[in-house]
Amino acid sequence: ELKVEQNPLFLSMQEGKNYTIYCNYSTTSDRLYWYRQDPGKSLESLFVLLSNGAVKQEGRLMASLDTKARLSTLHITAAVHDLSATYFCAVSGGTSYGKLTFGQGTILTVHP
């Protein structure tokens, strides 16, 4: 069974600081996704990582994938309040066709 673990689960940051969220998964996967969710809202797709060594950047967020280590990171640079949200990584593959397995989510709060 495919398992996905994120850490930390809670992250309180000051504006302007850098931090990294980690996502580990248990078996070989086809793709890894990062989503953002604001309170009471739906999931917004941030990044799709397809292959080993993939790196994608959008604004203050950068995601990377190491398939050999089964690890993805979401790096936050110079955090701003608008980045406060819950971030999920999700992995596709495993035995169930079309199924995404999500990590527990990281609740990020950025303070002034």
Place this chain on the structure above:
Amino acid sequence: DTEVTQTPKHLVMGMTNKKSLKCEQHMGHRAMYWYKQKAKKPPELMFVYSYEKLSINESVPSRFSPECPNSSLLNLHLHALQPEDSALYLCASSLSGTTQEQFFGPGTRLTVL
């Protein structure tokens, strides 16, 4: 049209009611999904339809009944729900039923009294 729409946004129902949730997309996607999300938890997959056929049912109780009338439309029929079924129900779609990126709708907030 690049979005997934869901109606209603909010639904309150009693345990004896029958109601339906609706999801629609016009992106030409051939796979559609229902997820259930409880507060402060990740989404949990309920059903996957691929090319209008049910391909995954994650052992969901029969009080939830999915329907895919055509490639653009996905319904979730609800009957005799329990209070613990209260949650955010999310619909998603992807280009195909393989490992394609899933795009999520805004969700229906369901409360069962």
